[in-house]
Amino acid sequence: MLTHVGGLAVGVESPSVALGASLLLALHRRLSGFRPLASLSPRLVAVIGGAAGLGAAFRSPLLAVAYGLEELGQASGLPLVLPALLLAGSGTLLATTMGQPARLPGLDLGPLPPQVWGWAALLTLVGAAGGALLVRLLLPVAAVVKRLLTRQRLVGALLLAGGLTLLALVSGGLSLNDGSLSLRAALSGEAVGSPLLWLWRLLASVLSLALGAPGGLMHDSMTLGALLISPLQGLEGLGPTALAQLAAVGATALFAAAHGCPLFCASFVFTLQCDPGLLPLLLLVSAVAAALGERWRGEGWNEHQLQGLLDQTPGAAPSSR
CATH class of the missing domain: 1.10.150 (DNA polymerase; domain 1)
Structure with a gap:
């Protein structure tokens, strides 16, 4: 001083x-x-x-x-960080006119107003529970799907395809990979449809991931988290801006709880909206949800897949960590 x-x-x-x-x-x-x-x-x-x-x-x-x-x-981190920065930076320059947009079209949101803090806290808890539920459902369903396709491949494939088709019909197609439309709408402050869409999307995500469809938890968990705002649509005092902010909170919370990497998860949702005023809140939400998710979900999906690969690979490292 x-x-x-x-x-x-x-x-x-x-x-x-x-x-x-x-x-x-x-x-x-x-x-x-x-x-x-x-x-x-x-x-x-x-x-x-x-x-x-x-x-x-x-x-x-x-x-x-x-x-x-x-x-x-x-000693050990910079050999990873510097090449990753160089490659990611070069890729960003090349992808400025193609590929995914730098941000979703939306609103200038700014910091969350105090009157919405309660809803943000509630969505953080609900999102953390939803992320844990996603993983807890996914692990046993994946085991059932594997046994089904091993014993009755044709019958199993027809049943699973029929289930995904039925979910697509009742959800208007938003249970498919076009669920990005729901994520885009929610983060932009637009209407996201009926609360039942969350259930259809959850079931479709669990089936798709259990089948081994390429993709992973990222898109599905963010979409499910953003859809948590559906019951709040039309409530007094929650306009498009507040709903877009809360959608970002829900997406971050469910993503972090399911994935377990709080900095990455908050950064990902921030990248979609690019609103600096919301970043501190997303970091806090992500940290809380990741801590809760680690307690509630048990084994993670990525760890489960890695362990399954090690157990099936002759001469692999021991399964104990």
Whole structure:
């Protein structure tokens, strides 16, 4: 403080890192019996504290995470980060006039107004539960589908195709991969149809993923999360802007709970809307939902698939982690 008051040529970056790291290291030393802290190495504690101090000083959680990853990844992380940045950057330049749009057409949303905070908290909890439900349904259904197609391939294929066709008919086609229309509409503040669409979409997603259709959880979980706003349509005080904001909250929560990568999930939904005013909320929602989802869903879909591959591969690594 005295250095800054004296006008010396220094910034607040290093002091905020040093103060954050010192505070967390002191807590780590004093609260040695507190298991979550005691299980961390002093280096990791210092980096976490320093990153938190920097992020708080600049009001940027992403800045904090980027700093922490660079500090911890100087030996092993940068060989991954730098090539990924180069390739992704080059790909972005080449894809500016083709492929997926940089953002969905929508509204200038801005920060969530206080009168909608309650709905955002509720959608975070519901989205986390929905993400856990998606994975908990998917694992046993995938096992049943595998047995069915192994024993009665033709009959099983006809039953599954008939089920997907029926879901497409009752949902007006929105249970198919055109569910992106629902995601686009929700994140843009447009109407998303009946709440029953969520059920049809959930069943179609579970069947499609259980069949081994290429795609994964990302699109389906974001679409299901965005569709959580369907019962809120028409409520007083929830206009198109508020509904679009809440759709982003729902998409982030269900995605993070099912997938388990909070920074990535929040960044993905943010990329679709590109609204900086909503990013801090999405990061918070993603962190809460991912923590709840880890408790509620049990084994993840990606881990389940990887374990199945290891168990079927001769000479693979042991199944225990």
